[in-house]
Amino acid sequence: MPDDATPNPTTFADLALDPRLLSALSTLGYEEPTPIQREAIGPLLEGRDLLGQAATGTGKTAAFALPLLQRIAAGERTGKPAGLVLVPTRELAMQVSEAIHKYGLELGTRVLPVYGGTPIVRQLKTLHRGVDVVVATPGRALDLLNRGALDLSDLKTIILDEADEMLDMGFAEDLDAILGAIPTEHQAVLFSATMPKRIDRMAQRHLRDPVRIQLAREAPAPGEGPKIRQTAYVVPRAHKAAALGRVLDLEEPTAAIVFCRTRAEVDELTATLNGRGYRAEALHGGIDQEGRSRVVERLKGGTTELVVATDVAARGLDVDTLTHVVNYDVPSAPEAYVHRIGRVGRAGREGVAITLAQPREHRMLKAIERLTGQQVAIEVVPTVADLRARKLEMTQAALRESLLQGDELERMRVVVEALADEFDIVDVALAAVKLAHEAGGGGDDDEQEIPDAGRTWQQEARGGDRRQRDGRPDRDGRPDRGGRDRRGDGRPGGDRQGAPALEGPTTRLFVSAGRRAGVRPKDIVGAFTGESSLSGREIGSIQIHDRFSLVEVPEARADETVRALQGLTMKGRPTHVRR
Known part of the structure; x- marks a missing residue:
């Protein structure tokens, strides 16, 4: 609650908002303010600084955007930005910019999103013509500031949205530099899903006597959610991809995000899921902005079922129709788990949060349960x-x-x-x-049973694993050393024996034929060397799965190899090769 709490207004009209803003809200279908909007809009209209803790989905964008628009409309427009909103990711910059544009349509507010991965020339031209609000990632904002293109001399309000995420991503110095370059007299607003000590320290440095608001996600009406079914499966690392495939086969998600820790893991798992018949897309920092936008639109439009993503790439990704969130690994920070699963179970719909845990990760899962106050049900991996x-x-x-x-x-x-x-x-x-x-893909296959790790889990939960305390990982959870036995689907057999160790950067090519088509390693080597300029020594490990294969080649030769293999036929069937 704010320091000087007043009775909560029940409608947007009670908040003394401009009639043109009320008209925009009515057009957009907004009926009544959420708790964060009821608490924040009044103080922000008065010009107070504000420190707010609010989870994703609580309506905080409107909470800071509406007062910002009203204060700008009431003042003199000089062509220089009067408002600056800093956000952690490009996706969130686009979403916030779009929301502010819609709210301020009848006010004629000029909004510009600026972020990396797009031509800076267009942004420079728009800034030169004049804008009222800039929504930016910290890196691009600082770049424009250093170029002299972003003039903040008339800035009235600065807003840091998802400040904890920006600090986690290493933007602390950029934020300090930007905050040090704005006029002394300004309104500062900071929103964060969590309140670690470093957020408090930032607030003490840059906010003056702020109103403090602490709200979780809006309490739902009885029977209206959020409804999130949280489950975990205890799986040895070598069998995780196969276990995920089985869980997804039974769950049948309409739209899901699968979180991975690294780009390489994202790419490998995406290929595995596509080979299992899913429409999966990868989303990570190595994909350009146009590609990222395409992936998000496909997920929203229903042409993609699964997006496999890193945390950083998925920040700001907000899809109302999302049904499932999958943690391919247990998040090391419990707060990250809360961020992830907050994307499902909205508007009374049921959402599902699935976590794949290794036997040694029970303590991390217990930490999540302590933070959320909810139990994560341990389920058995579906059998054959x-x-x-x-x-x-x-x-x-x-x-x-x-x-x-x-x-x-x-x-x-x-x-x-x-x-x-x-x-x-x-x-x-x-x-x-x-x-x-x-x-329909229901014929008998050669899938093998996945070892039941529940017993190991129970033993560790009771007494802890001495080997782990001694610094020696347990057998099921041993680190992946990139050895020859690693499988995308956790099944043995089908790999190329004695494959040469390639020097320099490598990548894997996806081949749309596998064991079921009778493909063997020598068939792939023959096709690659016969149809492209690759030699046998330039082909590394080959992993043959049921419906697809993965082939390691030098990164520098990958694109030309894919081009050379267009129209490839293997075992009498058209075969596609792609990165």
Whole structure:
């Protein structure tokens, strides 16, 4: 609650907002203010500094944007920015800029998002023409400031959104430099999902007698969520990709984000999930801005089911239709877990948070439970039998839907009648169901059982693992040393034996053929050396999975190899090769 709390207003009109802002809010479908908006808008309209703790999804963008727009409209416009909003990522810069533009449409407010990864010339031209609000990442803001292109001499309000994230990303010095370059008389607003000591120290340096607000996500009405089902699966590292595939097969997410720790892990897992039949896209710092925007739009539009991302790349990614969040590793900071799962379970919809934990990570999961005050249910990884049963259910559902529609069935009657003269009608139906089942990817495969790590988990939870305390990781959780046995799907066999160790940077190429197509390592080596300029010594490890293969090649030769292999045929089938 703010220091000088007053009775909470119940409508936006009670907040003394400009009628044009109220009209914009009505057009956008806003009905009543959220708690953070009720607490923050009044003090900010009065010009007070503010320190707010609010989680994602609480409405804090409108909480700081509406007062900012009203104060700008009431003042004199000089063409220089009167408001500066600093955010941690490009995605969040675009989202905040779009929101401010929509709120201030009837006020004629000029808003400019500036961030790296896009041509700076266009941003320089827009700044020269004049803007009212700049929404920027700290690095690009400082760059423009140093160039003399961002003139903050008329700045009235500066807002730091997700300040803890900006500090985590190493922007502390940039923020101090920007805050030191603005006029002495200004309003400063700082929002953060968490309040570590360094945020307090920043507030003490840069905020004057701030109103303090501390709010969690808005308390839902009874029966309206947020509803987040939190589960964890205890899985040895070598089997994590296979375990995730099985869990996703059973969960059937409409739209999901899978969080990984590194770019390499993102790329590898994306390839594995695509090979399993999912529409997965990678999102990390190595992808340019145009590619990142494309991935986000595909997820929002439903053409992509899964986005596999690093934490940094996914910050600011906000998709209302998201159904699942997956932690491929247990987050080292419990706060990061809260940030991630806060993306699902909104507006009364049920969301699912799934975590894959190694046996030695029980303490990290317990820390998450202490922070959230909620228990994370430990589930058993689906068995091969579970998977087969689920696939049969899906086949049954597909057949039932076809029978209910019935539009295209009549033309098949002649086939059924002809076979019924020779075979029992039930046998005919069984054969048809079998073909439909196999065509839908439900045929028997060579998936192996994943070891049950629950017993190890329980032993460690009771008494701790002495080997870990001694600094020696346990067998299931031993560090990955990049050895030859590592699999994307956790299954043995199919790798190229005695593959040469390539020198210099390498990358993996995705080949859309695997064990089921009868592909062997020598087939891939023959195709690559026969159709491209690569020699056998330039082909490293080859991992052959059920439906795809991964081939290690020199990074510098990857693009030309992909071009050379366009139109490739292997085992009589068209085969696609891509990065």
